[in-house]
Amino acid sequence: MSEACNHDCSNCSANCESRAPQHEPPHAKSHIKKVIGVVSGKGGVGKSMTSAMLAVSMRRLGYKVGILDADITGPSIPKLFGVHGPATGTDDGINPVKSRVGIDIMSINLLLDDEEAPVVWRGPVIAGAVKQFWQDVIWEDVDFMFVDMPPGTGDVPLTVFQTLPVDGIIIVSSPQELVGMIVGKAVQMAQMMHVPTLGIVENMSYAVCPDCGKHISVFGESHVDETAAKYGLPVLAKMPIDPELAKEADAGMIETFAGDYLDGAAKAVAALLKK
Template identity: 40%
Template sequence: MSTVELINTALGTVIDPELHKPLPELGMVESVNFTDGVAKINILLTIIGCPMKDRLHSDITKSLANISEVKTVEINFGVMNEEQRNNVKKLIRGGREKFIPFAQPDSLTRVLGIASGKGGVGKSSVTVNLAVAAAARGLKVGILDADVYGHSIPRLMGILDKRPTAIDQTFIPVENYGVKVVSMEMFKPERSDPVAYRGPLLHRVLEQLLSDAYWGDLDLLLLDLPPGTGDIAISLGQLIPTSEIIVVTTPQIAAAEIAERAGRIAHQIKQPVIGVIENMSESINPESGEKISIFGSGGGEETAKRLSKLIGVDVPLLAKIPFDPILREGGDEGNPIALNDKKFTTIFNEILDQIIIRPKSLIGVRLNINT
């Protein structure tokens, strides 16, 4: 095998850090030349100013380190033309035009909407900690911050001011803690700019965030939904009919009454409600051992009871997450507590144990196939 062939083989092991495919497969290797111990490689980036340029330079250089004939590596970066970018878009979309991958019959991604009847119950914190806990278990996870007006996921995930890489009308989600994230905040000129969308435009925004992003193969997609029973909640059921809902509430009974409405709208549009999570539950005073119930008690059980009666099947109370300042501190710092505190890691892993496998399965079912 010639040295050029060895170099091309090595380049085939270099994976684009955003598109997660080998460089040659993406058409990014324009040319390879080798003369007198010098490997000259021309690489085509998808866009000008690609944020992964330095990473690619390092990965390419490392991939050639074991080729003894190569003494020096010279890498020249260019930019793809429109036709080449279109080929990349077709490749990552499997040759199909723009579509919502999670709505396709062959999709294996579990789509969970995290809903609440009102704001301030910690729905976004639950979403983030569930996501990072799932990623820590080796799952491929994404978060779509569908709370168009009150988006907070970028801060909680430690990716403030990060922008997705765009390839024309396709963009690559920002990734941190092994979780891919898309949020409306990433597309505003300034973080402080308000979003004032109404009705049909909200549906279109959700559709674009789902279809224009290149999510890759996900095991789990979590949608942080706006509080209440508005347009986005209804649109999710229309755009991804197989999506399921988890309702987040707090312990006070008044909150449970409102949380029930989020479950009701899901039931009306044929979305399964797979469980309730009570956040800000009673905690233990570390000094006295006394139970502290700042927000009362019983809200989670009451919500689960009401939804079970409404739907006609058991809607379990998946967990009670205790009120603890460190949960808030982790969110403010962009450092999800499920990664750092054993107590909370256990809580979120126990939730995942209950939801990770679909309740309806063909395992153990006789298929009556004649051979």
């Protein structure tokens, strides 16, 4: 529910004034060219993994990249990259932590004394932390900032869309038919906030038999193509269940994974600089 509304904005078509973007400037020393939100309508579909791999793909293309981990209560970006806090800062602002290949990262886990301590905060406080990551962190020179959002269409996604000048979103889904409805919610929220959707990435699309190479639909047949067609969106990637990727991620070595599953998504993101 928006602050100035008395109804659930996520289920209405009204042009609520409180939902109109009121973008806030980043830190005075930040230079950010494009902001891409990575979203999902539900948890457990691999949104953070997709955010991390997209960042790595763009870095390999030679771009300067940052990740703002907006999933305050479930931060996993530092784990994927094997980075640890505490993040440092001065009177001017907070400095992001750099990964092995130079990706700038800011996450609540980089500010906690105990990385496993739960963040038990209410929605407005969580939303305030996301705003601080945008306004108080010095993102010195970033071509592409990926915002890893929590699942759903609640406080934090609304805060991101209203506060940050999001240039586009990528929706992460999985093969189950149920996810089609969830994707629809994410697409419609982006439309309400006047943010373009770049496309859909389907994660856990299939597994490859190590003996014969056959593709096995572990979670049933994919419905992503029909869902994408319904909303006029491209399918940017169909990522398999890859044990090697899981191994590298668990070890905090996501940057060493050699897979090219997200090359199509990376091209769609790179094209934003030409607009």
